Amino acid sequence: MINAVNIPRLLATLSIALTAILPYSRANAEKPSLLMIMIDTQRMDAAGCYGNNRPTTPILDRISQNGTLSVNAVSTCCWTTPATASMITGLYPSTMRGKQPAKLPPSDKAWFWRWRFSEEALTLAEHLKENGYATAGFVANNILTSDRGFAQGFDQYKLVKNPSPADKVNREVMEFIDQDLKDTPFFLYVHYYDPHGPYRPPKPWLKMMDQPESAQGRPLAPELFKKDYGYLRIAGLKTLEQYRDRYHAEVRYTDQFLGELIRALARKGLHKNLNIVISSDHGETFLEHGKLGHRNYLYQEEIKVPLIFQGPKVPKGWLHPGLTQIIDAFPSVCNLLKIPIPKHLTGVNLFSTVPQRLMSRHIITETNTRHIQRAIHKDNWKLIMDQNDRSRLFNLKTDPQESRNVIKTHKDVSLQLKVLLDQWAQGQLNKQLPTLSIDVEKMDPEIVKSLEALGYISE
Numbered sequence: 001m002i003n004a005v006n007i008p009r010l011l012a013t014l015s016i017a018l019t020a021i022l023p024y025s026r027a028n029a030e031k032p033s034l035l036m037i038m039i040d041t042q043r044m045d046a047a048g049c050y051g052n053n054r055p056t057t058p059i060l061d062r063i064s065q066n067g068t069l070s071v072n073a074v075s076t077c078c079w080t081t082p083a084t085a086s087m088i089t090g091l092y093p094s095t096m097r098g099k100q101p102a103k104l105p106p107s108d109k110a111w112f113w114r115w116r117f118s119e120e121a122l123t124l125a126e127h128l129k130e131n132g133y134a135t136a137g138f139v140a141n142n143i144l145t146s147d148r149g150f151a152q153g154f155d156q157y158k159l160v161k162n163p164s165p166a167d168k169v170n171r172e173v174m175e176f177i178d179q180d181l182k183d184t185p186f187f188l189y190v191h192y193y194d195p196h197g198p199y200r201p202p203k204p205w206l207k208m209m210d211q212p213e214s215a216q217g218r219p220l221a222p223e224l225f226k227k228d229y230g231y232l233r234i235a236g237l238k239t240l241e242q243y244r245d246r247y248h249a250e251v252r253y254t255d256q257f258l259g260e261l262i263r264a265l266a267r268k269g270l271h272k273n274l275n276i277v278i279s280s281d282h283g284e285t286f287l288e289h290g291k292l293g294h295r296n297y298l299y300q301e302e303i304k305v306p307l308i309f310q311g312p313k314v315p316k317g318w319l320h321p322g323l324t325q326i327i328d329a330f331p332s333v334c335n336l337l338k339i340p341i342p343k344h345l346t347g348v349n350l351f352s353t354v355p356q357r358l359m360s361r362h363i364i365t366e367t368n369t370r371h372i373q374r375a376i377h378k379d380n381w382k383l384i385m386d387q388n389d390r391s392r393l394f395n396l397k398t399d400p401q402e403s404r405n406v407i408k409t410h411k412d413v414s415l416q417l418k419v420l421l422d423q424w425a426q427g428q429l430n431k432q433l434p435t436l437s438i439d440v441e442k443m444d445p446e447i448v449k450s451l452e453a454l455g456y457i458s459e
């Protein structure tokens with residue numbers, strides 16, 4: 001919202017320390033608080049609670065056992081900025097863009113990384129602040145700057161500049177939780193970065209995940225690291241399996257410090273009336289469709305993410321069977337905190353919607369990097385379309401790897417999905433918020449350098 005963003009936008013790109021906690025009344029002490037964790041690049045099946053048979057996420061597994069785990073959760077996009085904006089605004093990326101034709105626009109590779117989300121978008125932080133919450137965000141991804149809108153609604157927003165391992169992020173968070181928050185409902189947003197490439201886990205965690213047999217795995221061709229994938233290269237690694245071991249070590253490392261953060265909150269007595277939601281902005285691919293990293297396409301390995309809730313009113317041990325999306329977090333959290341759900345939100349409250357209804361809904365994912373694509377997923381079917389109207393149809397039940405395009409034999413299904421996708425795109429036109437753009441010349445040179453290293457600037 002425009003009024004709430006004025007202060008953060010006047011401040012510089014990096015750390016914003018608006019540390020003042022407003023005087024909250026004792027009545028607020030009864031209000032539940034919220035911890036939202038985003039683990040950047042946490043692919044769904046990298047977590048034990050989602051079927052990984054390696055000990056990658058003991059903390060996440062425990063949290064999911066004590067809460068609700070969404071079995072079929074996806075992001076809205078396959079890279080950080082739009083996906084994270086979706087999480088905190090409850091809107092699709094294209095809602096947050098300006099005039100965009102219903103038909104996919106011609107390639108404009110520059111706008112996506114320059115893009116900031118509209119000041120008119122209500123963020124979860126703004127909504128909670130309006131409802132009496134102290135709000136603080138600590139993020140370890142250099143692209144989530146305040147000039148892109150991510151500080152909107154936070155009393156305190158700190159960009160912990162890369163390299164920023166989870167223990168360093170936690171040290172920043174400690175200053176926030178060291179304040180007297182017992183009579184203050186709070187919203188604490190923490191965005192960890194470690195599973196994002198390049199994978200450089202500390203040795204003890206690498207040792208936990210390193211498997212000697214991985215050296216005999218599938219060779220990694222040097223061509224994979226050409227162009228803007230260069231940042232993913234890790235000296236000395238020869239196989240895909242070694243490469244994935246590194247990723248799992250980063251996941252394991254992050255999980256450990258997630259546990260430390262939760263223990264720190266418990267030591268302060270802040271855990272009793274605390275709701276936790278944990279998710280990710282996107283997944284990561286390991287050559288399933290010929291690529292590494294993310295920002296490539298909308299196949300499942302890049303969009304499926306964990307979505308886990310825990311809290312006093314969250315059903316324990318529930319495996320939510322519906323088709324869900326990160327934009328469902330905003331309304332679901334409002335339900336858990338007993339505050340009004342803003343009417344404009346696109347997602348649904350997972351705790352009051354009959355799960356069966358969510359099993360047959362259709363959801364959309366979209367991206368505008370490398371290839372402009374949109375995908376629609378309904379029941380077992382998924383249709384992916386690009387800007388040239390090229391379509392691929394997959395049956396996710398019989399072909400979860402999305403290896404067989406069955407569009408020629410199921411023209412009726414693809415037509416039905418295409419109609420739904422077109423209707424959705426038309427609907428987006430009515431919802432879109434004004435686009436704002438970042439002035440590259442005014443960006444912090446250090447941030448620009450780090451984004452170049454990650455391949456973002458070359459987009």
Ligand SMILES: [Zn+2]
Pocket residue numbers: 040041079080081196281282
């Ligand atoms: Zn990301």
